Amino acid sequence: MTTLPTTVVVPTxxxxxxxxxxxxxxxxxxxxPAGVIVVDDSTTRAGPAAARNRGWRRVCTPWVSFLDDDVVPAPDWLERLAEDLAAATADVAGSQGRVTVPLPPHRRPTDWERSTAGLETALWITADMTYRRSALAATGGFDERFPRAFREDADLALRVMRRGGALVRGRRGVVHPVRPAGSWVSLQAQAGNADDMLMRRLHGPAWRRAAGAPPGRRPQHLAATAAAAAATxxxxxxxxxxxxxxxxxWLASTARFAADRIALGPRDHREVARMLATSAxxxxxxxxxxxxxxxRHRHAGPWRGAPELVLLDRDGTLVRDVPYNGDPQRVEPMPGAKETLDRLRAAGIRLGVVTNQSGVASGLLTLSEVGRVNARVEQLLGPFDTWEVCPHGPGDGCSCRKPAPGMVKSACAALGVAADRCAVVGDIGADVVAAEAAGATGVLVPxxxxxxxxxxxxxxxxxDLPRAADALLGGVW
Structure with missing residues (x-):
């Protein structure tokens, strides 16, 4: 059976x-698909942008296919996806699926049903969207400053296209049923106006045209609100x-707004009452x-996102520095190290260790002892995706001993991560110099x-290490 060059990521x-x-x-x-990753956001509620980032950062396939947890793929979805990916030329960075929203055939749709039906013509929505992983890595993925499933997909698409990537519409399709919603859902949806202001800050006043978004009624809402405030x-x-x-x-504006909404939907008394109340x-x-x-977003700058890979020095950064330690029982984590690493793992960031162990060259240690100490570090701090150990001495002229960049380059190559999406955290200048020489970013924790x-x-x-993680997760690197 054929395996597709993509992994499906579903935030839920x-x-x-x-x-x-x-x-x-x-x-x-x-x-x-090569795999299916379900990212549970039910407890953290960090938002779909953060959940998708947690998913794609763990993916190694050339493509990442995003599906929302409330869609139903067509029976031939995987077959059509294979055709869409095979048809993608080198300049194609993303492929959008086709979304169908079933509406009741016996009556006009309600306001909420019409809003959901707009997904059928929306551009680049991640209800069914496949991106090249390289495009996600180059842009930092989804901007996590968008806390809702609103505008975060358009923002990513605009950034991908700005870098020269083409976005196309494929042949595959999903059905997006209308979810049940309360009477005040249209009022709750107004929180998206804050996201619109972030879009304006990032992409300029013409962002709606670039993103294919409808003009909205913000000027009319502002005028009506000002009139109500003045009258009061x-x-x-x-x-x-x-x-x-x-x-x-205010009364005339509200009446006109309510009439426009009522005219489009069913005329039963409950829907009319709902439109009148919410329109006010x-x-x-x-x-x-x-x-x-x-x-909130007045100072927002371009999104960089978290690094895909964080490499850490071992002695003095992750664990207390015990010179030439070959005894696992003497391993003691630095304050906050376990909690910090768990935070980075939870964000989908891969972790590695890059450590100089010149004691091997000088005969004070064996590689076996280094391995046992490293195993104890993992036992105390959790698993790492890669270990890079330099056993050479300062005068050996190797390319791996920090401040040389060899271990950083090797770790990036082993995990398929570009060096400019990697950060190296260490406690001395050699760690930082090694990072910069490899094209990565160095963070010094003195x-x-x-x-x-x-x-x-x-x-x-x-x-300290926790605040280094704050900087990395916040895109300050």
């Missing part, structure tokens, strides 16, 4: 629909006659979230033994 918050999706993939005839303030100040003007404007408060909610987004000139020469310095 525990919806029952996930089982239906996984069964559809399992029962589909034809080729199989004037009335409270005793200027009731003057307040009639802005009050009338949506403008204020939209304005509030717009202002909130403007303030100890009492670190020389002042080494601190002064490092571009990135963190006072």
């Amino acid at each position: 918050i525990g919806r029952p629909s996930l089982d239906r999706l996984l069964r559809a993939l399992e029962d589909a005839p034809g080729p199989r 303030a004037l009335g409270a100040g005793g200027h009731r006659r003057t307040a009639l003007g802005p009050a009338a404007y 408060v949506i403008p204020a909610a939209a304005t509030w979230h717009t202002v909130r987004g403007l303030i 100890g009492p033994w670190t020389r002042p000139d080494e601190v002064a020469g490092a571009r990135l310095v963190a006072p």
